[in-house]
Amino acid sequence: MTAVQETASAAEWRSTACILCECNCGIEVRLGGEDGRRFERIRGDKAHPASKGYTCEKALRLDHYQNGRSGRILNPLRRRPDGTFEEIDWDTAIAEVAARLRAVQEAAGPEVGGKSIFYYGGGGQGNHLGGGYGNALLRAVGGRFRSSALAQEKTGEFWVNHQMLGAMVRADFDHTEVAVFVGKNPWQSHGIPHARTTLKEIARDPGRSLVVIDPRRTETAELADFHLQVRPGTDAWLLTAMAGVIVQEGLVARQWLAEHAADVEETLEALAAVPVAEYCARSGVSQSLVRAAARRIAGATGGVAVFEDLGVQMNRHSTLVSWLEKLLWVLTGNFGKPGAVYSPSSLVDITAGGKVRGTTPVAGMPLISGLVPCNVIAEEILTDHPARYRAMIVESANPAHSLADSKRFREALEALDLVVVIDVAMTETARLAHYVLPASTQYEKWEATFFNFEFPRNVFHLRAPLLEAPDGPLPEPEIHARLVEALGAVTQEDLAPLQEAAKHSRAAFAMAFFAAVGANPKLGAVAPVVLYRTLGPTLPDGAAAASVLWAAAHKCAQAHPESVGRAGFTGEGHEAGEQLFEAILSSPSGVVITDDEYDESWRRLKTADGRIHVTIPELLAELRGLATEPAAPEPDWPFVLSAGERRSFTANTIMRDPTWRKRDPAGALRVSPGDADRLGLIDGGRARLSTRKGTGVVTVEIDDSMQDGHLALPNGLGLFSLSDNGGPMVTGLAPNELTDAAARDPFAGTPWHKHVPARLEPLAEDPPDAA
Numbered sequence: 001m002t003a004v005q006e007t008a009s010a011a012e013w014r015s016t017a018c019i020l021c022e023c024n025c026g027i028e029v030r031l032g033g034e035d036g037r038r039f040e041r042i043r044g045d046k047a048h049p050a051s052k053g054y055t056c057e058k059a060l061r062l063d064h065y066q067n068g069r070s071g072r073i074l075n076p077l078r079r080r081p082d083g084t085f086e087e088i089d090w091d092t093a094i095a096e097v098a099a100r101l102r103a104v105q106e107a108a109g110p111e112v113g114g115k116s117i118f119y120y121g122g123g124g125q126g127n128h129l130g131g132g133y134g135n136a137l138l139r140a141v142g143g144r145f146r147s148s149a150l151a152q153e154k155t156g157e158f159w160v161n162h163q164m165l166g167a168m169v170r171a172d173f174d175h176t177e178v179a180v181f182v183g184k185n186p187w188q189s190h191g192i193p194h195a196r197t198t199l200k201e202i203a204r205d206p207g208r209s210l211v212v213i214d215p216r217r218t219e220t221a222e223l224a225d226f227h228l229q230v231r232p233g234t235d236a237w238l239l240t241a242m243a244g245v246i247v248q249e250g251l252v253a254r255q256w257l258a259e260h261a262a263d264v265e266e267t268l269e270a271l272a273a274v275p276v277a278e279y280c281a282r283s284g285v286s287q288s289l290v291r292a293a294a295r296r297i298a299g300a301t302g303g304v305a306v307f308e309d310l311g312v313q314m315n316r317h318s319t320l321v322s323w324l325e326k327l328l329w330v331l332t333g334n335f336g337k338p339g340a341v342y343s344p345s346s347l348v349d350i351t352a353g354g355k356v357r358g359t360t361p362v363a364g365m366p367l368i369s370g371l372v373p374c375n376v377i378a379e380e381i382l383t384d385h386p387a388r389y390r391a392m393i394v395e396s397a398n399p400a401h402s403l404a405d406s407k408r409f410r411e412a413l414e415a416l417d418l419v420v421v422i423d424v425a426m427t428e429t430a431r432l433a434h435y436v437l438p439a440s441t442q443y444e445k446w447e448a449t450f451f452n453f454e455f456p457r458n459v460f461h462l463r464a465p466l467l468e469a470p471d472g473p474l475p476e477p478e479i480h481a482r483l484v485e486a487l488g489a490v491t492q493e494d495l496a497p498l499q500e501a502a503k504h505s506r507a508a509f510a511m512a513f514f515a516a517v518g519a520n521p522k523l524g525a526v527a528p529v530v531l532y533r534t535l536g537p538t539l540p541d542g543a544a545a546a547s548v549l550w551a552a553a554h555k556c557a558q559a560h561p562e563s564v565g566r567a568g569f570t571g572e573g574h575e576a577g578e579q580l581f582e583a584i585l586s587s588p589s590g591v592v593i594t595d596d597e598y599d600e601s602w603r604r605l606k607t608a609d610g611r612i613h614v615t616i617p618e619l620l621a622e623l624r625g626l627a628t629e630p631a632a633p634e635p636d637w638p639f640v641l642s643a644g645e646r647r648s649f650t651a652n653t654i655m656r657d658p659t660w661r662k663r664d665p666a667g668a669l670r671v672s673p674g675d676a677d678r679l680g681l682i683d684g685g686r687a688r689l690s691t692r693k694g695t696g697v698v699t700v701e702i703d704d705s706m707q708d709g710h711l712a713l714p715n716g717l718g719l720f721s722l723s724d725n726g727g728p729m730v731t732g733l734a735p736n737e738l739t740d741a742a743a744r745d746p747f748a749g750t751p752w753h754k755h756v757p758a759r760l761e762p763l764a765e766d767p768p769d770a771a
C-alpha cells in the first residue's frame, strides 16, 4: 500500500477521475462497505481545474466498474489445448510469453521478424499510462504495427487536420456565439467539459445559437436553434450545400483568408458550382433551413465552434465530411480567436500529428498517425502473405467486441500463433487469448489520460490509486517492464548507473539518462521501461508508473515554453520541465499545464508557411463526385442502422456489469413510430434485426426522435458478465455482430457503423436465442 493510501482514512473523500468518457471529469470518492472497497459515495471534484465539480449520471455508478459482476481475472491464465484456461504464476507467464514472442519473430523470418507482432489498444478512457510502456514492448520485439480505437473513429479527421493545418484542433464552446455539432450529441457523449451546462447556457442565451446536424432529434437537437435532421448517410451533401451557400451568397471571409490561408481558390470554385437546392433535397433538409444555418454561421462575430464526432466519422464519406466540417469555420474565419476553433497544447500528442507513416503490409492502407485502420486488421491476418501479423498483444482493449464484423475478427484471432491479452476482466477478446495477464483496475494504480485538449488553460490529471490491488493483478507498466526484461531488451547492467544517478539528484539523472539513450539506441527504444526502473523507484508514494511523464513534461515545456511559463512553470534549461513534472506529481485533482493566449494556435500550425491550406485535392475530387453518385437504394435492406449509439448508460466495454444501467437494461433498438406502426411492432416487444453480416433479437423502443427508415442500437451491449448464480450471461445485442469490415472509408479505412443496411421483422412470440 502506498503512503498516500496509508494516510487516508476510510471516511475520507479521495480525488480521482471518472473513466467513462474522454472528459475524465474529476471526482471524489468515499470508500466504504465491509471491506472498505465499495465506492460508497461519489461526487464531482470542485478542485479539478477542467470539470470543476461537474459530472453526469454515469460517474455516480462507478462502483459497478470496481466491484461489479465483471468477470475479473486475478491470476495469469494460460489456455489449454481444449480451450479452457489454467492459472499459472507470473514468472511462468512472463517467461512463456517472452519465449513465444521470440518464436513468432523467428517463424516470420529475418525480413519480417517482429513486424509480425501486432499491438492493439494501450488504454481505455482515462487509462493511458500503460500504453506508454506498451510502446517499449512493441519496440523490444522489433514490432512496427499497432492500432487502437482511434483508427476506427478519428484518423480521418486527424489526416484532414494534418493536410490543412499540421495540427490538431478543438473548439471553444464556453465562449462561442455559434456552436455547431456534426454527428454529435454531447448531452450523452460529452466530449467537451461540463457539456450539459454549456449546452443549456448556449440555448438560453438569445445572442448565441446552437446548430445540430443529426438524423435523430437528440437531447442536444432538442435544445438547438437549428436542427438539420439529415437523412442518414447524406451528411456530405448537406455540408457541401452549407459551404455552397457560404460561397454563393458572398459570405466568405475573403480578407481573413487572404491573410491566413493558402490553396483557397480551387475549393471556392467547386463550391460556387454546387447545386444547393438539389443537395438539400438529397439530404432531406429544407433549403430554407440550410441557408438560415449557413448564414448564422457566416454572420457570427463572436466565434463559431464546431465539433464533429462518430455520427459522421463512422459514416459514409467520413473523411470528406471532416474536410467539409472544417471548411465551415475556415471559410468564415473562425480560428485562433475567442469562441472559435483552436489548436491545444499537449503533454502527449495522441494524434502523432495525423501524418501518414507508411502503409500496412498486406492491404496497403495508410498508417495515419502510425495506426493500422481497425477495419483491415482481420484481412492482414487471414492471408498467407509472408508479412501477415502472426501474433497480437492486446492491452486494455476489446477488439473482438468493438471492431467491425466480430465473427471474422474472432476467426482472425484464432488464426494467430499467439494472442496475449492484458486486461482487468475476462473480455470477449481475452476468451480467445493464449495468455491472459491480469491488470489492476484504474482505481488500484497510478493512472492518467492523454485526452487533454482544454483551452486556454490545458489540464493534466495524474491520479493516485484509491485502493490496493488484490494479490495477483499488476499495473500494466510492471507487466510491460517484466516482458521487456525477459526479452533481454534491457539488462540490470544497463540500468545500474541510471539508478545510481536517480538516487543522487534529478539533474544528475537527466544527464545520465540522455547520455545513455544517446549512446545506445536500443536503450532509447525501450526508454519508458528504463525510466520506470530507474527514475520510477525514486518517485513518491509508489508513483513509478508516472516516470514516463517526466520525459513528457520536459517535451511539453520545450514545445510550449510561453504557455507553460504562463501556467507558472519557469526557469532556465530543464527547470520548467522539472517544475511541471513535480506539479503533476503533487496535484491530486489535476493541474493546469499550459495557459494559452488565443493567437498561440497560429504558432502551433505545422504547415510550411504557417497558413491554413484549404484545398485537399483527393477530397476535392470526392466532393465533385457527389454530383453523380447514385442514391443506390437497397430494397432488401430498407433500414439504415446506427450501430453503437451513445446513451445515458453506455460506456464502450469498460462497464461489464449489466446492472450498472439504471435505464434501458436490454439496450433497446430505437424505431420511429411510423416504422413501428407499419411493421406492427410494440414498445418493449421483440424483433429480429438482420444485416448482411448477422442477425439478432432486439427489444424495441418506439421513439419519436427517430426518423422513418432509421434504427439505432446502443454501444457496449452484448458483453459477457456474471449472472446472480455466478454463471456467464450476455445482455443485449453486440453491434459488431451486424457490421461489415469492408464497409469503410476509402482514405482512412474508418468503418461505416452508423450506416449499416438493415432489415427488421416483428417476432410474434418469444424467440429462440439470438443467432
Ligand code: SF4
Residues within 6 Å of the ligand: 018, 019, 020, 021, 022, 023, 024, 025, 054, 055, 056, 057, 058, 059, 190
Ligand atoms: S461527462 Fe460523465 S461520463 Fe464523461 S467523464 Fe464526466 S462524469 Fe464521466
